[in-house]
Amino acid sequence: MDQKGRFAYLIEQLMELPGVGRKSAQRMAFYILKMPAESAKKIGQAIIDVKDMLSFCKICNNISEGEICAICASPNRDSQRVVVVEEPSTLYAIERTGEYKGLYHVLLGALSPLSETNGTELTIKNLIERLEKGGISEVIIATNPNIEGEATAIYLTRLIKPLHIKVTRIACGIPVGVDLEYADEVTLAKSLEGRREIG
Numbered sequence: 001m002d003q004k005g006r007f008a009y010l011i012e013q014l015m016e017l018p019g020v021g022r023k024s025a026q027r028m029a030f031y032i033l034k035m036p037a038e039s040a041k042k043i044g045q046a047i048i049d050v051k052d053m054l055s056f057c058k059i060c061n062n063i064s065e066g067e068i069c070a071i072c073a074s075p076n077r078d079s080q081r082v083v084v085v086e087e088p089s090t091l092y093a094i095e096r097t098g099e100y101k102g103l104y105h106v107l108l109g110a111l112s113p114l115s116e117t118n119g120t121e122l123t124i125k126n127l128i129e130r131l132e133k134g135g136i137s138e139v140i141i142a143t144n145p146n147i148e149g150e151a152t153a154i155y156l157t158r159l160i161k162p163l164h165i166k167v168t169r170i171a172c173g174i175p176v177g178v179d180l181e182y183a184d185e186v187t188l189a190k191s192l193e194g195r196r197e198i199g
């Protein structure tokens with residue numbers, strides 16, 4: 001490969017990443033070229049390490065160092081409850097609360113009602129098979145409160161209900177520490193809809 005070819009090849013490879021078009025890829029490639037060799041090598045090595053050492057958990061699709069992730073492998077988790085999330089980053093956010101002791105299922109995306117996707121690239125089939133095996137009494141749907149997340153929640157509910165498993169959706173509402181008068185109408189309406197009895 002000649003010099004020009006090598007640079008073009010890097011641009012092409014960067015364009016494989018989501019949301020990276022030719023312009024951004026070119027900008028990144030120039031940046032990499034100008035970077036100290038040590039820093040650029042760190043990026044390359046981090047990519048290699050992730051691919052060599054990490055994969056998706058065979059049960060819940062969380063990021064895992066082995067075939068089964070630490071959460072699925074733990075005997076201290078409540079195996080009757082499963083929280084369904086779109087991405088591992090949401091799983092980490094819920095874990096940080098320290099409030100949830102059940103298991104998870106990571107969809108690795110959400111259904112997009114406006115595009116052609118029918119969800120086969122998601123891990124929905126995997127989830128249903130898992131539920132059919134029994135032992136799970138509640139599925140808590142924690143997909144994002146946007147069009148895709150809501151569509152996914154509705155679709156999942158339709159699939160799970162016939163299995164006679166309780167399906168719940170996380171509440172949407174007012175962020176803690178915010179004055180109600182500053183909340184937008186949709187959030188305020190959602191928080192009214194998701195109200196609960198006190199005491």
Ligand SMILES: [Zn+2]
Nearest residue numbers: 057060069072
């Ligand atoms: Zn797992």
